Amino acid sequence: MITKRPRGGFRSLCLSALLVSAPAFAVNGIQMGGYGVKSSAMGGASMALPQDAQAAANNPAGLALLPASYSLDLFVFNGESTTDFLVPGNRLQNKTTIVIPSGGIVWKHGEQLSLGLSVAAQGTGADYGQALLPVPGASQGRSSLKVAEILPTLAWQPTPDWSLGASLNLAYSMLDVSGVIVSAPVPGGLAPLPSHGSQSALGAGIRLGALWQATPGLDLGVSYKSRTRMGAFSGYKDDLLAYSAGRLDLPEQYGVGLAWHVGQKVTVAADWLRIRYGELKVMQDPQGFGWRDQTVLRLGASWAVDPEWTVRVGASKSHSPIRSARVAQNVLTPSLFDRAFTLGGSWRADKSSEINAALEVNPRRSEAGTGASTGANLRAQAYILMLGYQHSFD
Secondary structure, eight states: OOOSSOOHHHHHHHHHHTTSOSSOOOSBTTBOSOSSHHHHHTTTOOTTOOOSTTGGGTOGGGGGGSOSEEEEEEEEEEEEEEEEESSTTOEEEEEEEEEEEEEEEEEEETTTEEEEEEEEEEEEEEEOSSOSSOOTTOOOOEEEEEEEEEEEEEEEEEETTEEEEEEEEEEEEEEEEEOOEEEOSSTTSEEEOOOOOOEEEEEEEEEEEEEEEEETTEEEEEEEEOOBEEOBOGGGTTTTTGGGTTBOOBOOEEEEEEEEEETTTEEEEEEEEEEOGGGSGGGGOTTSOOOOOEEEEEEEEEEEOSSSEEEEEEEEEOOOSSOGGGTGGGTTOOOOOOEEEEEEEEEEOSSSEEEEEEEEEEEEEEEEOOGGGTTEEEEEEEEEEEEEEEEEOO
């Protein structure tokens, strides 16, 4: 099921999505705050509120409630991180602006079945443009993890009140790391690891979801994503990722959500999401990244001002997966964010076409190293501009 080098059409589709992070750092560990411009504009709240053809990345059951349609989105990520790294006066800076494409399509088969294909992207990394420490032979401190997830989806609506959905989670990831410095029995006690260049891996998992219209104005949703078991990055399995045999699996996650339709024009949505980073073998390395499980709370609201214009706002709250005692190990993966605020809107150009836009602000956050990481301090902030087009075939 898992091979080292993907080929054919699937590889081409994955590569088209890998414009994510070159390098970048996402806002929920390696994940974006939401998938789809509309959902992202509502703080990511989406499990009970499918709004476009990327709904499978939030809850596969949502495709059953959508018309035959497609969506195309571009996320422009602008972020920066700064670290004072172990040696007094050794300040490193990383600034990144990247474009992240995503999208999806939904086909209807009769009144009850929907088929879909969604593309989602994840990633993390940094590029400091210099060696992390003045160690002989150390190369430029740089990392990039890029993940494209392709989600073929089947959704079924057995009754008007219930929808069920399932997706294959087909993942293609690329890893490129250089400049890592580790403790070693050499003069000075530090030595650089060799760089193995860009390595790729394939993996697969599943997503499941359900939606229930509890009352005419209240919808409830549940969503589950299994761990996506990835192949090994062969170049890194003997040093950087030796503890996990070269594997960087994607975490299991699950959550619940609700959407409350307040009259004809206002909708309020909320999600609770649990991401199981701590269960991954790579995160259990005593000398490694050490990410913990992350709980994310998401809240959003939309207001249909008139038949053409809709306004959306949202916010999310979590805790950083990075522990203070592991700040030094995460200097190349500065995923510190624990808050986000969003604002967006839509303009319906005609009965079939809609233009969507949103802005997400992730305020500056700092983490001071403790224990073995004392002297390593991280700071990060980010802004994400989102633009999208949605077209209905009906």
